[in-house]
Amino acid sequence: MDSHLDDPSSYRRLIGKLLYLTNTRPDLCFSVNLLSQFMQSPTNYHYRAVQHILRYIKSKPSEGLFFAVDSPILLKAFNDSDWATCHNTRRSTTGFCIFLASSLISWKFNKQRPFPDPPPK
Structure with missing residues (x-):
């Protein structure tokens, strides 16, 4: 088991900066959000994960x-x-895409659910 960081302030600062960066880097959102859940007591494992994101x-x-x-x-x-x-x-298939300026920020395409069978008479 990894030990907790002696001074979590550097971890918290890095997570704060990464959270700000997710405004223009949506590819980081999931990882940074997951790591932000450990700001109270981060471990060495979490700090290595932050370093991996920085690389x-x-x-x-x-x-x-x-x-x-x-x-x-x-x-x-x-x-x-x-x-x-x-x-x-x-x-049937449906989909949408949303642009902010010329950048694609959200999209989804999927097949619609089939109609449920009618109830028995």
Whole structure:
């Protein structure tokens, strides 16, 4: 079992900075959110995980949302659906995507649930 950090203040500062960075780096959200749950009493294992995230950030500096200077910050959302397009199940698909300026910030596409069988008479 890993021991608790003697001074968790550096861990807390790093997590705070990483939480701020998730505004433009949604790829970090899950990991940073998970590690932020241990701010009260982090262990050496959690600190090594934070260091791993920092190495990842250093290896991929161009990842994240890009906001061009001349691009207006507009929120745009699009959705679409089709009826019974899946040839195997004959189920419909729906989806949406949301852009902030020219950066994709959220999306989801899935097959719709089949209708439930009618109740017996």
